[in-house]
Amino acid sequence: MMRNTSRFRDGQDREGTVCMTNCPTLIVTVGLPARGKTYISKKLTRYLNWIGVPTKEFNVGQYRRECVKIYKSFEFFRPDNEEGLKIRKQCALAALNDVRQYLSVEGGQVAVFDATNTTRERRATIVRFAEQNGYKVFFVESVCEDPNVIAENIVQVKLGSPDYTDCNTEEAIQDFMKRIKCYENSYQPLDENLDRELSYIKIMNVGQRYLVNRVLDHIQSRIVYYLMNIHITPRSIYLCRHGESDFNVRGCIGGDTGLSPRGKEFAQCLGRFIQDQNIKDLKVWTSQMKRTIQTAEALGVPYEQWKALNEIDAGVCEEMMYEEIQEHYPLEFALRDQDKYRYRYPKGESYEDLVQRLEPVIMELERQENVLVICHQAVMRCLLAYFLDKSAEELPYLKCPLHTVLKLTPVAYGCKVESIYLNVEAVNTHRDKPENVDISRLPEEALLTVPAHY
């Protein structure tokens, strides 16, 4: 909703950016090691980029690893290790320097400064830096005393860290626990009184409780809402398209047709697949178009319809084949190939619009646990791009073939993807970007990458 482009018929592009925030924002994590700071940083960065807010994370631990090539032990982090402290401070400053480069020179809007930032003194340094550069600061503190959560954390992301490549599990855990101890004595959590002028959210025990102080603007409000909706309960998200439709078979885009015979077969296979997976409390979501509803019907379980999951509206090109689009709208066809993410069909939508439309779906997917989403090609590309952190350039060309289920399982800092083809033949509907995207190109060049159809 915040980023929008309007195109006038005379070909002039006009951008009106609705202001999420006037000045750049610096998000600063706070917390002992193994409290989920990097998990939150990466996830938040992924979300903000997906909704169109240029965001980048700066992990100070990474700077430290580049500076001190080999990690020996927790002793580096002892508060009386003067050399260690000097290096760590330098790394923080180097990271802040890069933050300034990103926000003030490269046009970034949000920078996530991922470090422990456990002392008031360190935080004051950051606040001064932000003031000097005209950035707003928003702290995200993660507080957690549950030993099970911390242990699981260590298993998931610390054991695989570059710091512990040459250690066995026992040694790594022991060393890491001692590392946490080094921070504990000097840890000054954000204080309700002393820090009442700061803007922050304190997340307690992985989201059981939140303390939110002085939310200043729209972007901070959105960040708080997002952070309050995510969870780390293990679960799987299944994404797939409707079964092959009559229009798919004929090579027509859009429309609202029913399933072809092979599409119906797929629906049956999907039903059996879902049963075999034995998923606890699975929610099934569809769009409000016939082909996804028919697919869900075959599963024989309750499902919920979202209008927001409807396929991208191709406007004047609805129900046309690519050959027809080339014939009737060669200019539009070329412009779309030039910038498939931002291009908006006349009287239709762009991928960029789709992302706006899908944001509430993503938010609810974050809240939910096991979900199967039966949707459409462009929609699935957008959702997949969110989970797999794909850029706006890659998104419109992600491969989402018919009759294939993508099983996404959150793991460590990202998402494991498993692609399961359910063995029912279907047409290919994926059109790659052609070489020649000039408006003066020949029809053959435009149609070179159109997939075969009946």
Next chain:
Amino acid sequence: MERREKAVMRKRTRYESTASVPQFTNSPTMIVMIGLPARGKTYISKKLTRYLNWIGVPTRVFNVGQYRRDAVRTYKSFEFFRPDNEEAMKIRKACALAALKDVFCYFTQDHGQVAVFDATNTTRERREVILTFAKENGYKVFFVESLCDDPEIIAENIKQVKLSSPDYVNCDKEEAVTDFLKRIDCYKLTYVPLDDDKDRSLSYIKIFNVGSRYLVNQVQDHIQSRIVYYLMNIHVTPRTIYLCRHGESELNLLGRIGGDSGLSPRGTKFAAALGTYIRGQCIPDLKIWTSHMRRTIQTAEAIGVPYEQWKALNEIDAGVCEEMTYEEIQNHFTEEFALRDQDKYRYRYPKGESYEDLVQRLEPVIMELERQENVLVICHQAVMRCLLAYFLDKTSDELPYLKCPLHTVMKLTPVAYGCEVESIFLNIEAVNTHRDRPVNVDVDRDPEDALLTVPEHN
């Protein structure tokens, strides 16, 4: 959960619809307010109720003070609220129970989904009663506690809503304020706020000092998450919202709906007049929002200050009926035309949208309007009806028939528990685009019956 397919082939006599968003509430939810008098509980209750109803969640407020006023016809003084006034305590408890009984009826008989229990609920004991009641009936409970010790805010509060309360109708200002402050003191003695430790298994939000800080505990589900988000975005800073449509467009003149035409000569005049009007209002830091359609953009351009475009503010998509006159719709889509008249709020144009869809689309706009201060929104007829319905608490039946004429600015100022509206016609003639609901909405009606209420056009 809706699982209906639209059977397009058979002739329909009644319109069947599927809401655009799944309903995310399984069990009914009780929102229970907590706080001393003059902490904004009723303000929050009413505003939250208005918002939830607007987004399609049936919600009702149960204000225990109202029950008390019905039980004790005449309010004498703060002595009624003294904690040692046994007779009064009995009455007050009876009122709370009566309200809970009505909550039960609302959920079981009236298909309500959310009930806002608006009372002080300042003792642990009272909250236990409510929790027990909810548990017995399978309702979820979400507490909203408002804490404030800023004497200025409390004084302003008393001025805005207490002085005009039925309780003080025969008092002068001085007396009323004095009595009310003593009333607050009565509650202070027994006030036990939600406790971080003892109440850690409860679901709640604590609002400190009108929103500078929030404590959120154990959010259970989607609706509670949305409520928290909403409460964290509203504010009480005085401000004004201006709503108007684009200037008269070329298609308006021809009696055609939708499309993306430019302004007519009179529309252009209006745009200039709007600029003059806005400058005359001398509004500090005014934000101007338009849709992505030519006619709103052209209108904003004439004002000569920066504006922001929202695709979400685009006019309702009339699908297959885009750019048609009502006469043409009657001719080519007779059945659709009648079905729309039967249920204008839920009716979705084939390949288009319904008002219900519009509301979903506009929700982020409303959320941002709540965050902002002074804003001028230049939009379209159906869009403006939806926004107006939110601010003026209109039902889904009234919404599609709200009058939003061209060349007229609606100035909305939040005051007390609602919104003051001022309608300013900028004195530039324009066609009327308002089509009232005809008397006959049968699919078998005569064309004349269908077209009876179509406004004039070229």
